Amino acid sequence: MIGLPNPFRRAVVPLSVEDLIDISFRRAFRKPRSVKKRGDKLLIYRDREISRIQVITDTITSRLDKVVKSFPSIERLDPFYRELLDIIAGVDEVKHSLGAVQWASKLISRISRGYVTRIKRTEDPDRMASLRREALGRITSILKRIKPEVDFLREKVPRLRDLPDIDMTIPTVIIAGMPNTGKSTLLSKLTTKTPEVAPYPFTTKGLIIGHREMKDVGRVQFIDTPGLLDRPLSKRNRIELQAVAALKHLRGIIIYLFDPTETCGYTLGEQISLFEDLRDNLAPNILVVVNKVDLERNYEGNFRRIREYLKKRGIASVEISAEEGTGLDFLLDTLLSAVSGGEDL
Structure with missing residues (x-):
C-alpha cells in the first residue's frame, strides 16, 4: 500500500x-x-x-x-x-x-x-x-x-x-448530513488549523479537510463532504455511488449531523431518511450528533421527536451546539474512544 x-x-x-x-x-x-x-x-x-x-x-x-x-x-x-x-x-x-x-x-x-x-x-x-x-x-x-x-x-x-491529500495511515472522521445543518461550522471547531479544500469527483465544492492532534491516537483528519453525503444514495447514478463507496476505504467513522430546528431547509423526516440510507448502505457504525441544542426552546417538539426516534432504535447520540461550542468536549471524547477502537466505516 x-x-x-x-x-x-x-x-x-x-x-x-x-x-x-x-x-x-x-x-x-x-x-x-x-x-x-x-x-x-x-x-x-x-x-x-x-x-x-x-x-x-x-x-x-x-x-x-x-x-x-x-x-x-x-x-x-x-x-x-x-x-x-x-x-x-x-x-x-x-x-x-x-x-x-x-x-x-x-x-x-x-x-x-x-x-x-x-x-x-x-x-x-x-x-x-x-x-x-x-x-x-x-x-x-x-x-x-x-x-x-x-x-x-x-x-x-x-x-x-488534483485529488485530495488524504493520509491513509491515520484515523479519519467524515462529517455527513443535509446541507446547512452545521457541518462546516463543526469542522472548523474540531480542527486546529484552517481546513483545506480539495477537488473530489461529483462534488462542486470538493472535500473540506482539517486535522487535530488527539491524545493517544495522534493526528486525526476530519472531512466534510458537501454535495456527496447530503442526499439519498437512491438518487445517485452508478458513478456517483462509486465516489461515495470510495469513502468506505478510509479508516475511521462517520458523524451524521441532525438539525431538529429544520432551519437548514430540510424537514426532520428528510434528515432521518438520509441517515437511514447512509446507515443501511454505507456505514452501519455512524455516530449521531444532534446540533443546535442552543435553539431547543423554540423547537421542543422536533427535539423530542428525534430523541424518541433514536431511543426507540437504540442509537446513542451526542447533543451539541457547533455555533456556541456546547458539548464539543464530550463529542471529542466520544470520537477519541471511537477512533482508538479502530472502528471502520
Missing part, C-alpha cells in the same frame, strides 16, 4: 503529440554543433544525420518514459485512490494508455538504432539523408498512432493530480 498523500501528485502530464514532434525536430535541426573544419566530408555528413535521429529519439523517448515512470503502480495503490482512479479515468483505460506510451518509446528506440546502423554502412550522402527522412517519418507515424492515448492522459492526469 502507498501510505503517502495523493499518489498521483507527481504524475507527469504528457506533451501533446504535435508539441513533442515540434520540440524534438527543432532541437535536431537547430544550428549544427561545431564540427572539425578539416576532415572527411563523408564522416561529417554521416555524423550529422545520425545526430539528428538520435536527438529526436532521445527527446521523444525521455519524455515518454518520464510519463510512464512518474505514474504510481496501480497494483500498489490504496483501495481508496484506486477507486477514484477508476471513477475519473478507468483502471483498464489508464493501463492501456500507459502501455501504449511505453510501447511507442521502445519501438522508436529500436527503429532509431536500426537506421543508425544502416547509415553507418552506407557511403552515399544522399542515401544517408534518405534514411534519416525515412526514420523520422516512421517515428512521427508511431507518435501519431498513440495520439488518442496521449490525449486521454493529458485530460485525466491533471484531474488525478
Whole structure:
C-alpha cells in the first residue's frame, strides 16, 4: 500500500503529440554543433544525420518514459485512490494508455538504432539523408498512432493530480448530513488549523479537510463532504455511488449531523431518511450528533421527536451546539474512544 498523500501528485502530464514532434525536430535541426573544419566530408555528413535521429529519439523517448515512470503502480495503490482512479479515468483505460506510451518509446528506440546502423554502412550522402527522412517519418507515424492515448492522459492526469491529500495511515472522521445543518461550522471547531479544500469527483465544492492532534491516537483528519453525503444514495447514478463507496476505504467513522430546528431547509423526516440510507448502505457504525441544542426552546417538539426516534432504535447520540461550542468536549471524547477502537466505516 502507498501510505503517502495523493499518489498521483507527481504524475507527469504528457506533451501533446504535435508539441513533442515540434520540440524534438527543432532541437535536431537547430544550428549544427561545431564540427572539425578539416576532415572527411563523408564522416561529417554521416555524423550529422545520425545526430539528428538520435536527438529526436532521445527527446521523444525521455519524455515518454518520464510519463510512464512518474505514474504510481496501480497494483500498489490504496483501495481508496484506486477507486477514484477508476471513477475519473478507468483502471483498464489508464493501463492501456500507459502501455501504449511505453510501447511507442521502445519501438522508436529500436527503429532509431536500426537506421543508425544502416547509415553507418552506407557511403552515399544522399542515401544517408534518405534514411534519416525515412526514420523520422516512421517515428512521427508511431507518435501519431498513440495520439488518442496521449490525449486521454493529458485530460485525466491533471484531474488525478488534483485529488485530495488524504493520509491513509491515520484515523479519519467524515462529517455527513443535509446541507446547512452545521457541518462546516463543526469542522472548523474540531480542527486546529484552517481546513483545506480539495477537488473530489461529483462534488462542486470538493472535500473540506482539517486535522487535530488527539491524545493517544495522534493526528486525526476530519472531512466534510458537501454535495456527496447530503442526499439519498437512491438518487445517485452508478458513478456517483462509486465516489461515495470510495469513502468506505478510509479508516475511521462517520458523524451524521441532525438539525431538529429544520432551519437548514430540510424537514426532520428528510434528515432521518438520509441517515437511514447512509446507515443501511454505507456505514452501519455512524455516530449521531444532534446540533443546535442552543435553539431547543423554540423547537421542543422536533427535539423530542428525534430523541424518541433514536431511543426507540437504540442509537446513542451526542447533543451539541457547533455555533456556541456546547458539548464539543464530550463529542471529542466520544470520537477519541471511537477512533482508538479502530472502528471502520
